[in-house]
Amino acid sequence: MLPRCFFPLLVFTACLPAIAQDNPAPPVVAGFERFAGSDALEPVQAGQLLIGELRCTACHADGNASPLPGPNLQAAGLRLRSQWMLQFIEDPQAVKPGTTMPNLLGQFTAKEKRSIAESIVAFLRSQRRPYQEIKATGAQPVPYRFWERGNPQHGAELYHQSGCVACHAADQNYQPDGGPAAAADDRLAQLLEELDPEELAELGLDDIVSEAFSIPHADLAQKYTSLGLTRFLLDPLSTRPGGRMPDMKLAPVEAADLAAYLIERDDAAGDDGTTAPARSVPTADAQRIADGKKWFRELRCVQCHAADGVTPPTDTGLVTLAALRSAETARCSDSSADRDSAARHRPDYSLNEAQQQAILAALRTAGSPQPEATAAQRVHQELLRQNCYACHRRDSVGGVGRDRRGYFATVDHIDLGDEGRLPPPLTAVGRKLTVPWMSKVLKGQKADVRPHMLARMPVFATEATKTLPALFAAADEASQATSKTVFGDTAQLADAGRQLMDTGCVQCHAFDGQSMPGVMGVDIRGIGQRMHPQWFADFLMNPGKLKPRTRMPTFFQNGESQDKQLLGGDPQRQIAAMWTYLNASGKPRLPEKLETARATNYExxxxxxxxxxxxxxxxxxxxxxxxxxxxxxxxxxxxxxxxxxxxxxxxxxxxxxxxxxxxxxxxxxxxxxxxxxxxxxxxxxxxxxxxxxxxxxxxxxxxxxxxxxxxxxxxxxxxxxxxxxxxxxxxxxxxxxxxxxxxxxxxxxxxxxxxxxxxxxxxxxxxxxxxxxxxxxxxxxxxxxxxxxxxxxxxxxxxxxxxxxxxxxxxxxxxxxxxxxxxxxxxxxxxx
Structure with missing residues (x-):
């Protein structure tokens, strides 16, 4: 017989084993799918990730954090096609395999399902909050009815080159063209395929060669109108405030191009048998809308989804995660009738065995005293939640999947190596970047310093990322030292720093928007706004130690300066001079070589x-x-x-x-x-x-x-x-x-x-x-x-x-x- 303390877990997880074990489409949570069973994701941590991403705490509060909100439905009547909503509500997993939306109607008869789904669709069709006005500027034109002007060919390029394929599957008919660096990737991949798993593990390459897991799309041609999908892509955070689909910083015309490609792609794919045959959607009369509103509350849709005219109850009537460990909460209710009612309203997530076991492992620790998570652990959990690991690698975890690297390229295939085309690693990023700068990057506040890279750094929801910069700093024990405490008194060093720029910096970097012909590297003027001075000094002394395989040359070989005359050849003083020049106020003179090049008049x-x-x-x-x-x-x-x-x-x-x-x-x-x-x-x-x-x-x-x-x-x-x-x-x-x-x-x-x-x-x-x-x-x-x-x-x-x-x-x-x-x-x- 099981111990009494485990009985409440069986009550809560009655929805888990009741779900078909042979269901081929359990919900997809990218971090779980990619890392579950590895050292990067322990069982309890995996369960906590699932509990958060499946929004269990929307009904079963845990008191530690606000539950992840589901998609906002206040404009569903404008965005979504009625036929798709009807089929999706009746059977979410059949319409979108891998969805995290549970089936709420699984215990109802076919006739009841249809009636309830038709009522909820009628209610959602009444949700027609207007789209936010788009203001045109000289840099961002908004053509009349721009959503009808999408160019699917350009949309295909955007989808495969701007970073979408880091999370979503690439089109098999689209040939990646990542340039010379990607071609080298292909040759390396062929060599790695000749090694067996034991050899890869022994060489420490098992994670590098792993393929990324794709977050599935719905059939977008059936789900959205052109207007609905274009407006969603233009501002996904207004529809999905949880931020799991970030803002890719698309211009209106780009959003229309991307929508045109996705709809054309899904139209061309045709019916794959995963959706039910089309049928008419009943008229959304007042009574049906009222019935839909009632079901929207009764089925607890309102716990996850915002909709006008309906608010979630202050008390769900369900126990908290912590209370599930208590024997006193063993019974759902006192009467068999109520128990039957509870079963009819139980969500069906189609969890597989691994997901069930992970959730049970996490529930066994809910409410019990646990060691406070370290900053590094919290960073790791947040990167899992936001799926940052789809693009970025940190401490040997994550990074662009081997099968996706070929889609990442530079503008005009400029050969800058992997560091010029792939998203940068986040290992020790808290030691490198300042907290204000990381905040700007996450918020998309004009913090892009890699204009040569086609992949875009997206904008994430503020609520989801407001703590991450400080966590990075704490996890990486970032130095908050100023340039003076690192370098000493730097008041007289600016002129020497300007001279040092000509030793190699001008060949690869821009300065305040000015550069040598053909140069396209990161602009390093004002670098102190984004970088800690100590990291700057350490990097110049030994670039390869902080950034393996970087193309940044070493100017202080064996700790010695190449220029023995300037500042007495002291490496630390020379680095301090460069820092001083790059962060000088006002408009300091450009490096001499750059001035000479600019003197050639091309006006x-x-x-x-x-x-x-x-x-x-x-x-x-x-x-x-x-x-x-x-x-x-x-x-x-x-x-x-x-x-x-x-x-x-x-x-x-x-x-x-x-x-x-x-x-x-x-x-x-x-x-x-x-x-x-x-x-x-x-x-x-x-x-x-x-x-x-x-x-x-x-x-x-x-x-x-x-x-x-x-x-x-x-x-x-x-x-x-x-x-x-x-x-x-x-x-x-x-x-x-x-x-x-x-x-x-x-x-x-x-x-x-x-x-x-x-x-x-x-x-x-x-x-x-x-x-x-x-x-x-x-x-x-x-x-x-x-x-x-x-x-x-x-x-x-x-x-x-x-x-x-x-x-x-x-x-x-x-x-x-x-x-x-x-x-x-x-x-x-x-x-x-």
Missing amino acids: LIPNKRPVVLRTFMREAGTHAIAVGYPHQVHLAYDALNCRPALLWRGRFLDAQGTWFVRFTPPADPLGSDPVPLPDDFPIISLRSPQKTSATNAQTDTNTAPRFDGYRLDSHGTPTFLSHGHGLRLSERWEPHEQGFRRTLTIEGLTAQTAAQQLALRLHGGPGLTSKTPYAAKDESGLQLRLLDASNLKNQGLAPELQERAGQSQWLLPLAPAASEQASATIVIQYSW
Whole structure:
């Protein structure tokens, strides 16, 4: 007979063995799947991980931490397809194998399941909290109905190169191209495959060659609309506040591209038999919504999921984890009827044997005195929870799986070795990085210092990561010493530090955004904001000790300086001098070699003719065409979105980065008075999004703008050509005394133009006002005036000031043509 103290565990885990042992799809918790049974995850720790990630404490509180919240359902009616919700609620594991969502209807009859699921879906369809407004900027355009414009080819590149495949399975049809370093990985993998497991363990390579475990997706084509998936990818933390799906810092257009790829991929895969046949979803009438709300509370969905109009009870009526060890809590209730009711509401997680045993091991320690976890143990547990080990390696645990490394690359395959393409290791990171800097990195606050790396460091939920930087510091016994306590008095060392930069630093690193041609390493100016001085000193003395296989050379071989004259050849004083120079306030002079390189003048100065340069600009994107005019007014045109992006005065551009740097930095205007212009194709549809049919949406997508190149006249002035919405557009920009004169010619107008409700967007932005029927001004001081107003009146064209997409827009509706293939010419004068 079992001891009395184990009886409550059997009560709690009655849901565990009741679940089919042969179920092939237990819930997937990445840290458990990858490390359970290894030294990296002990049984009790494995059970604690499962209890947290499966949200057991949402009902069975343990008092130590807030339970992990489930997906937010306040916008479920906008995000999710009703048919998918219905099937998922009835049988989550069948619809999404590996889901951590339990089956709450397993003890009901088929008829009851259907009725309950239909009611809950009706309630969820009523959850339609509006999406947060997306504000466009010059660097982040938000095209009209951007979620319909996704490019699946670019989405496939994003999915496989930005880091998604660290957690999720790669597409077998997508060939990784990680460059030379990845090719070396492949050759190493072939050698390792020839070793048996015992040999790998003996060499300490068993963890390195292990494959990462993939977190499964649902069938995204069945689950989401294009809008729903795009908005989720753009801001996953608003939907999943627990942070297990982090924010990948996607621009709106990138989110649309990624959504288009994922939906197209799942559509192409077809029905694999894991989902039930489609059936109609009943109308969500008031009674059914009310019934769904009742079931949402009764089945305790509200314990994990937020929904408008329903709040979780203050008392779940269930015992705590600690109380499960007490004999007094052995009975679920006093009557058999109540026991039957409890069984009908018991969640079914489809746990496998290993998961059950891990949870039982953790429950046996719940509530009993335990040694306080060390900082290192807490760090390890947090990295398991957040699945940081999918990308990062710490103390021989984790790292990108062998089968995924080939997808990690640098921009243009710049050969920087593994440290240039793989996420950095976290071993002793608390000794290296300051707590404020680690906090910025986790929060995504402009802390990216590896622009050459295609993989992105995501943003995590604040609640999930607010303690991690301090834990790293405590676990790694980080030195909080200042540069003065490490290096002594450094007041007179800055000039010597500047000289030392030329001994090798300028060949690999940038300084305050300036670099030698072809250099793309980490910018080390102001390094004291992110790095501890002691780590800096130790690293320079022996780089390979702190970063095995680093490409950082040793400048102090055997502890001796290469420059015996400077500062008496004292390595510590020379390192202190470099630290002082790199962290000097103000704008210290660049290293001499860098100054010399920059002295070579690559500034483009338009003299007699305009200068046209294809480049990369923050405001005009990666397909920018910059045009400099001798009149000291200039234009940047975004050829990807077929739009003028920026106007400015004064000096034009520096072409050095465009011409000589393999990893091209954005070309910033050298002049002043920049004026950003609307962020979408000038011709737009005025059809209401709510009234746009699926057919029309498909038509809009098929007629997305395309760039047709540009032509130069005899004076060198370009005319940009594009087409979209079935119309051809050409626009020519000529300088005048106060700014520019823009001539737009629209061809292909037909009698159907009115039905398409097309308009020419003359301008848009905050503070836009119309001074006269044919003139407008925005808050930046830009003034626009339509020329030849009488001709416009004769054509029946009159501009209108409207509020669209959260901002004022000055629109010129295009009138239907009297004959097929007619054209219209509009001239706008810009002054600022």
